[in-house]
Amino acid sequence: MVSFALMAAGGGIVVASTAFFRLADSDETELTHLVLLEYGFAGLLLLVGLGVLAYGLLG
Numbered sequence: 001m002v003s004f005a006l007m008a009a010g011g012g013i014v015v016a017s018t019a020f021f022r023l024a025d026s027d028e029t030e031l032t033h034l035v036l037l038e039y040g041f042a043g044l045l046l047l048v049g050l051g052v053l054a055y056g057l058l059g
Contacts, residue, residue, distance in 0.1 A: 001059075002056060002057060003056045003059065005056075006052055006053070006055060006056030006059070007053060007056045007057075009052055009056075010049050010050070010051075010052035010053035010054075010055075010056055011049070011053065012049075013045055013046075013048055013049030013052060014045075014046060014049035014050065014053070016045055016049075017042045017043075017045035017046040017049055018042075020038055020039075020041055020042035020045060021039070021042045021046075023038055023042075024038035024039045024042060
């Protein structure tokens with residue numbers, strides 16, 4: 001049975017990850033280590049968000 005709460009949480013996490021991808025890609029962040037940190041955090045959020053979505057669909 002699909003859980004709406006898990007689907008909403010997963011979708012929200014995926015949207016938050018896109019914000020971090022856009023921040024890392026912007027010109028506001030100039031230091032290389034901060035850009036790598038932002039890309040890493042965005043990738044982690046995307047992975048967690050998609051995992052929550054999959055769990056919501058399968059669970």
